[in-house]
Amino acid sequence: MIKSLIKKGEYFDSVSLMIVGKNVAQMDDVIDATVVMATRENKSILKTAGLYLNEFEKYDDTDLLIVIKSDNEDKFDEIFENVDILLKEIRNKKDDHGTFTPKSLDGALQIQPDSNLALISLAGRYAGNEAMKALKKGLNVMLFSDNVPLETEIELKKYALANDLLVMGPDCGTAIINGVPLAFSNAVNKGNIGIIAASGTGLQEVSSIISEEGFGISQAIGTGGRDIKEEVGGMMFISSLEALRDDENTKVIVLVSKPPHPTVLKKINAKLKEISKPVVSIFLGADKYLIEESGAFAAETLEEAALLACAISGNFETSKVSKFLEERRSDYKVIVDNEVKKISSDRKYIRGLFSGGTLCDEAQIILKKDIENIFSNRSGDEKYALKDSWLSKEHTLVDLGEDEFTVGRLHPMMDFDLRNKRIIQEAKDKETAIILFDLVLGYGANADPINEILPIIKEAKRIAKGISFICSVTGTEQDPQNKSKVIEILEKNDILVMPSNAAAAEIVNLIIREIK
Amino acid sequence: MGFKKLFGKKVEVVNIGLDTFKDDLGKQGEKVTNVEWTPPANLDKNILRILQENKAIIETANEKALEIILNGKPFLVGLDIAGNVIPGMKENLLLHSGPPLTWDRMCGPMKGAMIGAMIYEGKAKDFAEAEKLGASGQFEFSPCHEHNTVGPMAGVVSASMPVFVLKNEEYGNFAYCTLNEGLGKVLRYGAYDQQTIEKLKWMEKELYPTLKNAVEFIGKIDLKNIIAQALHMGDEVHNRNRAGTSLFYRTIAPAIVQTCKKPEVTAKVLDFINGNDHFFLNLSMPAAKVTLDAARNIKNSSIVVAMTRNGTDFGLQLAGTGNSWFVGKALVPDALYFPGFTKDDANPDIGDSSITETAGLGGFAIAASPAIVQFVGGSASDAINYTMTMYEITFGENNIYQIPYLNFRGTPTGIDVTKVAEKGILPFIDTGVAHKDPGIGQVGAGVLSAPMEPFIKAATGLAKQLSIK
Numbered sequence: 015m016i017k018s019l020i021k022k023g024e025y026f027d028s029v030s031l032m033i034v035g036k037n038v039a040q041m042d043d044v045i046d047a048t049v050v051m052a053t054r055e056n057k058s059i060l061k062t063a064g065l066y067l068n069e070f071e072k073y074d075d076t077d078l079l080i081v082i083k084s085d086n087e088d089k090f091d092e093i094f095e096n097v098d099i100l101l102k103e104i105r106n107k108k109d110d111h112g113t114f115t116p117k118s119l120d121g122a123l124q125i126q127p128d129s130n131l132a133l134i135s136l137a138g139r140y141a142g143n144e145a146m147k148a149l150k151k152g153l154n155v156m157l158f159s160d161n162v163p164l165e166t167e168i169e170l171k172k173y174a175l176a177n178d179l180l181v182m183g184p185d186c187g188t189a190i191i192n193g194v195p196l197a198f199s200n201a202v203n204k205g206n207i208g209i210i211a212a213s214g215t216g217l218q219e220v221s222s223i224i225s226e227e228g229f230g231i232s233q234a235i236g237t238g239g240r241d242i243k244e245e246v247g248g249m250m251f252i253s254s255l256e257a258l259r260d261d262e263n264t265k266v267i268v269l270v271s272k273p274p275h276p277t278v279l280k281k282i283n284a285k286l287k288e289i290s291k292p293v294v295s296i297f298l299g300a301d302k303y304l305i306e307e308s309g310a311f312a313a314e315t316l317e318e319a320a321l322l323a324c325a326i327s328g329n330f331e332t333s334k335v336s337k338f339l340e341e342r343r344s345d346y347k348v349i350v351d352n353e354v355k356k357i358s359s360d361r362k363y364i365r366g367l368f369s370g371g372t373l374c375d376e377a378q379i380i381l382k383k384d385i386e387n388i389f390s391n392r393s394g395d396e397k398y399a400l401k402d403s404w405l406s407k408e409h410t411l412v413d414l415g416e417d418e419f420t421v422g423r424l425h426p427m428m429d430f431d432l433r434n435k436r437i438i439q440e441a442k443d444k445e446t447a448i449i450l451f452d453l454v455l456g457y458g459a460n461a462d463p464i465n466e467i468l469p470i471i472k473e474a475k476r477i478a479k480g481i482s483f484i485c486s487v488t489g490t491e492q493d494p495q496n497k498s499k500v501i502e503i504l505e506k507n508d509i510l511v512m513p514s515n516a517a518a519a520e521i522v523n524l525i526i527r528e529i530k
Numbered sequence: 531m532g533f534k535k536l537f538g539k540k541v542e543v544v545n546i547g548l549d550t551f552k553d554d555l556g557k558q559g560e561k562v563t564n565v566e567w568t569p570p571a572n573l574d575k576n577i578l579r580i581l582q583e584n585k586a587i588i589e590t591a592n593e594k595a596l597e598i599i600l601n602g603k604p605f606l607v608g609l610d611i612a613g614n615v616i617p618g619m620k621e622n623l624l625l626h627s628g629p630p631l632t633w634d635r636m637c638g639p640m641k642g643a644m645i646g647a648m649i650y651e652g653k654a655k656d657f658a659e660a661e662k663l664g665a666s667g668q669f670e671f672s673p674c675h676e677h678n679t680v681g682p683m684a685g686v687v688s689a690s691m692p693v694f695v696l697k698n699e700e701y702g703n704f705a706y707c708t709l710n711e712g713l714g715k716v717l718r719y720g721a722y723d724q725q726t727i728e729k730l731k732w733m734e735k736e737l738y739p740t741l742k743n744a745v746e747f748i749g750k751i752d753l754k755n756i757i758a759q760a761l762h763m764g765d766e767v768h769n770r771n772r773a774g775t776s777l778f779y780r781t782i783a784p785a786i787v788q789t790c791k792k793p794e795v796t797a798k799v800l801d802f803i804n805g806n807d808h809f810f811l812n813l814s815m816p817a818a819k820v821t822l823d824a825a826r827n828i829k830n831s832s833i834v835v836a837m838t839r840n841g842t843d844f845g846l847q848l849a850g851t852g853n854s855w856f857v858g859k860a861l862v863p864d865a866l867y868f869p870g871f872t873k874d875d876a877n878p879d880i881g882d883s884s885i886t887e888t889a890g891l892g893g894f895a896i897a898a899s900p901a902i903v904q905f906v907g908g909s910a911s912d913a914i915n916y917t918m919t920m921y922e923i924t925f926g927e928n929n930i931y932q933i934p935y936l937n938f939r940g941t942p943t944g945i946d947v948t949k950v951a952e953k954g955i956l957p958f959i960d961t962g963v964a965h966k967d968p969g970i971g972q973v974g975a976g977v978l979s980a981p982m983e984p985f986i987k988a989a990t991g992l993a994k995q996l997s998i999k
Contacts, residue, residue, distance in 0.1 A: 023982075025568050025954075029548050075569050076954065076982075113911075114918040115566045118953045121922045122544045126563040130536060135547025140569060144546055154536050158547065180533035194541045194560050197551050233537065257534040428550075457554040 015087065018067055019094045021078040025051065026101070028137065031078075032424055034100045036431075038082070041093060046083040049097065051075060053137075059421065119147050133196055135159055141184065142166035149173050149181070157183030157238065158197050160417075164245055167238070171249040180257075181250055183238040187214030187458075190221065190234035198427060198458035201492035205230020207323045208264035210254045212237045212271040215370030216298070216316055218454060218488050219515055220270055223320035225490045226497070229327050232264040233257075242274035251278070252285050259289045266326045267293045268319055269310070272375070273300035283308035294322045298372065299379050299394070315516035316376055342513075343520070350524045353448075353510060357529055358480025361447035364388075364522055365440040366411035367433050369426040370488065373452045373515045374413040380519035385409055385526060391416050406440060409526075411450075427459045430466035437467075441474035441481060447529060448482045449474070450522055452515060453504075455489025455497060463495060464503050471509065482525065483509040486518040568954040571986050580993040581948050584830070587996070588850075588948060591831035595849040596926045596944045598828075599889070602821030603699040606751040606813060609742040613689035616677050616706050620689060624648075625674045627685030627882040628840020629855045633664050633671065637841035637877050642720025642968020643684030644671075649722055650730050651688045657722065675836050675847070679706040680819045680882035682811055683718035683964055684841070691730070692738035694813060696753070698820045705820035707813070709733055709741070712806040713972065718881075720968035740799045744785035751781055753817040757891065758930050760810070761941070766899040767814035768883055768892030769960045769975055774810030779803050815882060818889035825849045832992055833925055834945040837888045837957065837980065841880035841964070846984050848947060851991050858983025865963045865976025866904060875973050877966040884959045884980075890928045890943030893958040893977060894920045898933045898941075902960070910935075916958050916977075917942065923949040923957065951989040956980045 026034075031049045038047040048065055050056040052073035060066040065081045073079065080097050082090060116122045123129055132148035134141050138161025145155045145162075149170065157170075162184035174181040182189050187198040188211070195201060200218055202225035211217035214236060221234050235257075237250040251274075258264045267289070274282060274297065286293055286308035293310040296319035302312040311332060313319035321335045364381070368374035374392055381388055390411045391403040400407060403418050414426040414433050426433050433451070440446045453463050460466055471483060485504065489497040501511045512518035542561040545552040555562040581588070613619050624647055626640060636644065645660035648669070654660035663669065674681050681687055693706040711729055715721040745751065756777045763773035783800055790796040803809050822835045831850035838845055845857040860878035867873070886892035896902070897917035900910045917933065920942040927940035945957055956979040963974040 023979075027547065027549075027567070029550075074572060076572075114915050115564055116922065117566050117568060117919055117955050118922050119544060119546065119565060120953075121918075122563040122565050124921070126542055126544065126561065128540075129542045129544045129561075129563065130539060131541055132544045132546060133551055135545075135551065136567060140567075141547075143570075144567075148544070153544065154533060158551075174533070178533055178535065180536060192537060192539065192541050194543075194555070194558070196543070196555075253532050257532045257537070260532070260534050261537050263537070458550060 015085070016065060016067065016081060016083045017090050018069070018082070019080040019097070020073060021080070022073070023076050024078045025076050026078065026104070029424065030104045034097065034104055037100055038093070038097055041096060043084050043086040043089040044082060044093060045085065048079075048081050050079055052077040052079045119144065119151065123151060129153055131156060131191065133158065135197070138162045138184070142170065145170050145181070146173065149177065149179055152177075152179070154180040155182065156186055156189055156196055156236070157181065158186060159183070160185040164240065167240060168246055171241075171246060175249055175253060180235070180253070182236045185240070186236035186238040188217045188234070189236040190231055192233070195457050198454070198456060199234070200225070200456035200488070200490050201494070202490055203228070203230035204232070205327065206232050206263060206265035207268060207327050208232045208258040208261065208266070209234040209268045209270060210237065210251060210258065211235070211269075212239050212242045212251065213372040215454060215488065216270040216296070216372035218370070218456060219316040219373065220268060220296070220320045222456075222488050222490050223317055223514060224324055225492075227321065227324045229324045232261060239272070242271055242278045244275040244277055248274060248278040248281055252281055255282070255285050255289065259291060265291065266323045267291055268323045269293065269295040269297070270316065270319065271297050273297045279304060286310055292326045294319050294326070298375050315380070315514070316372070317514035317516045342517070346521055346524055349510065349521060350528055353482045353484070353521070353525050354528045356480065356482045357447045357525070361445060361480055362529060363406075363445045364409045364411070364448045364450055364526060365406050365443075365446050366450040367436050367440070368411065368413050368452050369415055369433065370452050370454050371413045371415050373488070374411050376515055377450065377519040378411050380516060381409070381411070381523050384523050391418070406443065412436075427454050430460060430463070434467065434470040437470050437474050438477065441478045446478070446481055448484055448522055448525060450518060451485045453485055453487045453489075453500065455487065455493040455495040455500065457494065459495070461494060464500055468503065468507060471507065484512065484518055484522060485509060486512045486515045488515065570954045571951040571982055571989070573951050573986060573989060577990050577993040580997050581989060584996045587830050588832050588992075591828050591850055592833050592925045592944065592946060595825040595828045595831040595833040598701065598825040599821055599833075599944055600926070600929045601700050602754070602824055604753045604817035604820045605697050605699050606694055606745060606753055607697045608695045608745055609692055609738060610695050611689075612687050612691045612693050612706070615693065615695055615704075616679055616687070618672070618677050622668060623670045623672060623689070625672055625677055625679055625681065625685065625687040626840060627674060627681050627683065627880060628838045629843050629845025629857045630673055631671060631840045631842060635842050637880065638966045638968045639720030639877055639880060639964040640684045640841045642722050643686040643717050645968070646717045646720070646722030646726055647686045647688040650717075650727050651690060660722070673838075673840075674882055675838060676853070677706075678704055678819070678823060680815045680885050681708055681718065682710070682815065682883045683881040683962065684720055685882050686717060690734065692734055694816060696816045696820045697750075698824050701824035703820060703823050705816040705823060707816035707819070709737060710806060710809045710812040712802070712808070715969070715971055719964045719971040721971060722969060736795050737799055737802060740786055740790050740795060741782070743789040744782050747785045747789045748781070751778075753813055754930055756781070756810075757814055757817060758932070761895060761898045761931055762934055764899055764901050766892050766895040766902070766960070767810065768886040769962070770899050770902050771810040771814065772807045774814060775803065775807055778810050778813065811883065814891065815885050818885045818891060821889055822885065827852060830992070830996060832947045832989070834888055834947060834988075837884045837945070838882045839879040839884065841877050844879060844981050844984055846988055848988055848992060851988070851995060854991055856984040856988035856991055858981045858987065861978055861981050863961055863963050863976045863978040865974035867963070867974035868972070871965070871973035875965050877964040879959070879961060879978060880964055881961065883961065887957055887959050888945060890924065890931055890941040893960040894924070894943070895931065895933060895941040896958075896960060897935055919955060920958060922953055923955050947985055947988045947992065950985045956982060956985070
């Protein structure tokens with residue numbers, strides 16, 4: 015049976031509630047549980063989850079709904095009491111700063127009057143309004159939130175352009191401004207490579223590789239994925255180009271994006287022609303010549319883009335990059351043979367489980383060169399779109415950060431539960447040959463990825479022998495999780511760790527060719 | 531130019547949303563301030579748009595209203611009988627706290643106080659008679675606020691009750707309030723028994739003339755000055771009036787001794803004031819009232835000039851919307867209860883005393899009053915946080931009323947209904963709690979946030995007025 019407890023006027027942010035909800039669901043006697051604000055969206059989620067009660071109708075955004083499903087009627091009181099305790103704990107944790115926490119941007123500006131950047135991660139329908147308030151107070155904005163309406167984005171960016179301000183996002187997960195990593199970003203060296211990215215994990219991969227190579231970042235600006243669409247017209251992408259062009263600390267500029275809309279690409283190319291600084295671009299999935307026309311170096315992978323930028327930054331010949339990559343490929347045979355040995359003969363498919371959307375895209379592009387039937391929830395090709403994202407089909411690469419997975423849940427870079435379950439699910443599938451995954455480190459990401467994923471991989475290996483586990487780690491030595499420590503433990507546990515997302519995809523491609 | 535000016539500067543972040551982002555920046559030693567964000571009120575989009583479009587008009591009006599509030603000079607200028615001085619006061623009229631209310635919707639303590647007043651006025655012998663009379667339609671009921679008056683709890687005022695007369699020396703307007711009866715069985719909590727009536731009679735016969743003569747002897751007493759000092763001495767002049775009462779006592783006592791011919795009356799009157807820590811509440815309230823009333827009728831101002839409860843409804847009035855009331859259901863306070871009582875015994879919020887919050891005192895000034903922090907969660911930092919939060923919804927800060935702990939920062943003053951709606955932050959009120967049944971009295975004291983409903987209605991009302999122009 016289902017029972018609810020409603021707290022009127024008690025607002026908690028969604029992340030706090032997800033943490034509480036997760037803990038409640040794990041309590042004894044609880045079959046299912048949810049703790050959410052009574053927004054229209056949440057109510058419709060409750061309806062689909064079969065946890066909706068008619069009395070919820072009269073509650074709205076500022077009311078808290080606690081819904082418990084249990085077979086043990088006597089336990090409800092105890093469960094609700096425990097929920098209360100959890101809510102108090104999380105509230106106290108937030109209040110435990112000893113000092114006053116302002117309730118609005120105005121209040122924050124009274125305390126910190128020289129603020130110059132607002133980092134906004136509220137629910138999409140509130141975020142735009144807060145972003146505009148911040149702009150009007152003269153602050154630059156990083157808008158982490160997604161589900162911000164397109165017209166709001168355009169309005170914000172127009173205002174920003176007219177007032178010499180920067181709007182990163184909506185849906186911008188990563189940026190490094192004046193050496194400060196924001197939201198999901200890695201701890202990187204300072205240097206003279208400036209990055210403009212319409213893709214968050216793409217930016218993380220490129221900036222991390224640059225830093226690990228011993229070079230550094232001047233600025234890393236995220237624009238949000240929609241900036242390069244026709245409607246937004248690359249407003250912030252181009253404004254960022256101008257800013258990096260004029261920035262004396264930036265020697266090389268790297269552009270990271272999916273292919274921009276042709277009208278936007280035209281504008282970018284025109285702008286590039288006025289820039290004398292070297293520019294490296296990685297427009298994943300676009301034809302190289304489209305950008306080379308402007309005189310920019312065009313890379314095929316995120317890693318190549320990072321290495322090209324390093325070469326220019328260090329005054330090396332850029333041709334050394336392709337030489338290096340080719341030499342590395344010549345060493346792949348040993349690795350491939352070793353992995354092929356692990357895979358039992360009846361197994362034939364890749365199952366790629368990604369937390370980074372761009373990493374999923376990149377792997378797909380590389381694998382598609384040789385393999386046709388790759389299904390994905392991010393496939394550009396209708397024929398290979400996964401009908402049900404929760405179920406793999408033949409070769410499958412899924413981005414677990416897509417909306418269908420993240421509604422009411424933390425992003426898979428933070429919360430590994432969903433991918434962990436999927437690893438077990440794939441291990442139980444007799445056709446799974448390779449489980450490919452990404453581990454993204456850095457600020458914002460899960461603080462202890464090894465302890466989250468390793469027991470699951472061990473369990474998966476117990477369930478099924480004969481599967482090869484392959485991954486790449488996006489991150490740096492300085493990241494709180496420490497890249498080399500993470501890699502060392504993975505390798506000790508017989509997981510193949512490749513030096514980049516692209517390299518992991520390349521090796522998978524070769525393995526599949528071998529086991530066919 | 532572009533946003534390049536951001537480069538090279540120290541990044542100072544305001545984080546609105548996920549706490550982890552703030553924690554990560556904090557760990558790296560970066561400058562970051564977190565916002566504990568709450569969603570805005572559920573205002574109609576059109577209403578919000580009208581308010582945003584008219585921001586400049588509203589702010590100009592608010593500046594005027596705030597100036598008047600800050601310039602107010604509340605003085606106690608005398609005492610008189612309600613029927614002689616309160617505008618519109620008459621024999622068959624009973625004033626009450628809060629927004630307008632009919633007999634059938636009155637809560638227990640309100641009915642009790644009405645019954646007590648009818649007995650006090652000699653219109654009824656007992657409960658049964660008074661109750662019949664109350665329901666008969668022979669008496670009119672009207673909010674104190676509509677008669678330049680305020681009253682704590684039930685706030686019932688009848689024609690022959692003595693009242694303090696306050697004048698705003700800057701703007702010439704007057705305000706009135708009955709004399710505080712002390713604790714125990716008292717009319718304002720709905721008591722109507724013989725003991726209650728006898729005390730009221732004593733107040734009329736001995737306390738009133740004695741105080742009246744003493745105030746006449748002094749001429750006038752500057753209440754703004756006393757309130758400012760009281761804030762420096764640990765009062766917020768709503769739930770704590772110990773310092774205010776003491777300061778008033780120091781002012782009035784020599785005059786009483788000089789003017790009262792009967793030593794036993796002198797002693798009794800002085801004892802009564804001295805023995806009632808809340809005596810000054812009935813002066814701090816009309817001081818707030820007389821200050822705020824001067825700021826009424828400033829077209830399009832979104833500043834609240836009255837915020838009050840009658841035990842059933844919570845109502846408010848704006849400087850910019852004339853005499854309209856914006857009303858919602860009154861809530862039950864979160865309180866510390868006296869032994870033997872629980873929240874089940876509590877009546878919903880009642881009294882005009884939230885006029886103190888409206889004027890930047892009471893809950894808004896609770897950071898000045900560490901002695902009563904047990905009402906707000908127990909620690910002094912809780913009290914400071916409450917006051918700090920109120921700066922988010924006020925249009926300005928007080929020039930005279932200050933908080934020592936906050937480096938003598940002026941108290942948050944002039945509740946701006948558009949800020950309340952936009953930020954979803956509600957005014958914070960500290961208050962006494964009445965038993966829901968008449969005649970039992972006070973059962974606790976505590977705090978509560980005002981309900982959102984009247985603020986949404988007020989913002990909507992203002993927007994509608996702006997859209998007709």
